[in-house]
Amino acid sequence: MNLARGARIILAKELRTEFRAxxxxxTTIVFVLLVIVLFSFTFDPTxxxxxxxxxxxxxxxxxxxxxLMLQPSFLRExxxxxxxxxxxxxxxxxxxxxGKIAANLFFMLLAELFLLPxxxxxxxxxxxxVFGSLTLVLFLGTLGVAxxxxxxxxISVHARMRELMLPLLLLPALTPVLVASAExxxxxxxxxxxxxxxxxxxxxxxxxxxxxxxxLVAEYLLEE
Amino acid sequence: xSTTPKASRSQTIHWLGSIGVIALxxxxxxAALFVAPEERSMGLIQRIFYFHATSGMTAFVAFFLCFIxxxxxxxxxxxxxxxxxxxxxxxxxxxxxVVLVTxxxxxxxxxxxxxxxxxxxxxxxxxxxxxxxxxxLRTLVDDSNRRAVVSAVFGIFAFLDVPLVYMSIRWWRxxxxxxxxxxxxxxxxxxxxxxxxxxxxxxxxxxMTLLIRQRYRLEALxxxxxxxxxxxxxx
Numbered sequence: 292m293n294l295a296r297g298a299r300i301i302l303a304k305e306l307r308t309e310f311r312a313x314x315x316x317x318t319t320i321v322f323v324l325l326v327i328v329l330f331s332f333t334f335d336p337t338x339x340x341x342x343x344x345x346x347x348x349x350x351x352x353x354x355x356x357x358x359l360m361l362q363p364s365f366l367r368e369x370x371x372x373x374x375x376x377x378x379x380x381x382x383x384x385x386x387x388x389x390g391k392i393a394a395n396l397f398f399m400l401l402a403e404l405f406l407l408p409x410x411x412x413x414x415x416x417x418x419x420x421v422f423g424s425l426t427l428v429l430f431l432g433t434l435g436v437a438x439x440x441x442x443x444x445x446i447s448v449h450a451r452m453r454e455l456m457l458p459l460l461l462l463p464a465l466t467p468v469l470v471a472s473a474e475x476x477x478x479x480x481x482x483x484x485x486x487x488x489x490x491x492x493x494x495x496x497x498x499x500x501x502x503x504x505x506x507l508v509a510e511y512l513l514e515e
Numbered sequence: 516x517s518t519t520p521k522a523s524r525s526q527t528i529h530w531l532g533s534i535g536v537i538a539l540x541x542x543x544x545x546a547a548l549f550v551a552p553e554e555r556s557m558g559l560i561q562r563i564f565y566f567h568a569t570s571g572m573t574a575f576v577a578f579f580l581c582f583i584x585x586x587x588x589x590x591x592x593x594x595x596x597x598x599x600x601x602x603x604x605x606x607x608x609x610x611x612x613v614v615l616v617t618x619x620x621x622x623x624x625x626x627x628x629x630x631x632x633x634x635x636x637x638x639x640x641x642x643x644x645x646x647x648x649x650x651x652l653r654t655l656v657d658d659s660n661r662r663a664v665v666s667a668v669f670g671i672f673a674f675l676d677v678p679l680v681y682m683s684i685r686w687w688r689x690x691x692x693x694x695x696x697x698x699x700x701x702x703x704x705x706x707x708x709x710x711x712x713x714x715x716x717x718x719x720x721x722x723m724t725l726l727i728r729q730r731y732r733l734e735a736l737x738x739x740x741x742x743x744x745x746x747x748x749x750x
Contacts, residue, residue, distance in 0.1 A: 439672065442668070442672070443669070443672070446652070446665040446668060446669055449656050449658075449661050449662075449665055450652060450655040450656050450665075451655045451656075451657070452655055456651075456652065456655060459648050459651065459652075460648050460652060460669060463641055463644040463645045463648060464645065464672060464673065464676050466641050466676075466680050466683065466684075467676065467679040467680050467682070467683035470683040470684060471683050493679070493682060493683055496679065497679055500675055500679065501672070501675070504671065504672060504675055508589070508668045508671065511589055511664055511667075511668065512664070512665070512668060514664065
């Protein structure tokens with residue numbers, strides 16, 4: 292069975308599991324909303340300052356949400372004892388990761404696209420004219436988060452204190468994504484908006500480097 | 516201590532190495548404080564540079580060794596590569612800590628502030644955090660084979676991340692002095708300063724090798740104890 296087909300089957304399985312339980316998306320959206328509201332208490336969110344700080348806060352909230360949301364990706368397989376059957380499936384190990392990365396990317400993007408307008412209203416920034424470019428940044432940044440996060444969640448399930456371990460491993464590793472995405476988003480929300488192509492390029496490089504790395508290490512992470 | 520020929524040779528290397536490194540560190544310390552000419556604008560405090568920059572370079576060499584250990588463990592599955600990885604990560608973190616401590620000591624009188632969120636400072640800090648996470652992860656995975664594999668994968672990810680962290684943070688304004696070695700035109704050191712600088716680096720590389728070697732032997736002994744314990748329990 293080829294890689295794409297294997298990954299598609301895993302993706303379909305992940306989506307089915309989530310849409311039956313419907314627990315991941317709702318909790319993540321509420322969590323990010325909470326963070327955005329709590330952040331706004333620490334300074335005046337309608338001021339011009341918010342254009343400078345807002346995008347960083349937004350991405351920080353997404354990153355924190357990601358570090359919680361990516362937790363079940365492998366934890367669920369482990370607690371249900373389904374990892375062994377996944378391993379035995381006649382598909383490449385990387386297909387399992389690719390399917391899970393795609394599913395996590397989809398869930399995170401869905402949550403982000405829902406939260407973006409809420410953020411724009413609360414922080415008084417206009418996103419309509421730059422919506423296309425914003426979606427591109429969200430996609431590239433979130434792909435980086437999902438790729439590294441999915442691999443690291445396969446690592447953290449083996450550790451004690453795993454709920455704390457994933458953020459600890461993931462957050463420093465995502466520094467480039469945080470910086471680049473926040474910079475590009477801030478550029479797009481500025482008046483007049485500018486598209487920072489250097490930042491987009493960095494996100495593309497990050498995604499390519501870590502997708503390749505994930506492909507290389509996938510089989511070792513799924514060993515018995 | 517057993518006195519097999521191998522063990523006694525290893526002891527000899529250890530003692531000779533220790534004496535050599537102590538001698539080198541003494542020479543380097545003396546050279547940095549008394550031999551190197553005084554820098555015109557910064558004065559005395561500039562002398563910390565001979566240990567600050569060289570510690571940074573040494574930490575980077577140690578992290579590179581850790582990366583090599585990680586890759587070789589994944590490929591070959593021999594425990595010794597895992598021992599190399601953990602030893603060099605720990606020693607690298609120690610040197611990285613020296614960089615983070617000596618930097619502000621220098622920055623306070625010269626820049627007037629302890630810390631600035633500049634590219635090199637921030638990436639050094641993130642590097643330190645990444646390898647602290649690496650060492651923490653190792654303490655929290657019980658099975659030794661599993662620990663070796665997952666920490667090797669994380670180590671590879673961490674090392675690949677370093678250039679990207681640097682690139683991303685470079686957008687912020689940079690206050691750190693431009694590289695004086697291998698910089699562009701206009702950079703460069705006085706020949707005598709350069710000689711002292713390299714003496715210090717060689718001394719620190721010697722210290723690094725000695726520490727990694729000791730830490731590696733400790734890890735090997737731990738492994739041996741573990742195996743003997745299992746043997747006794749199964750008998």
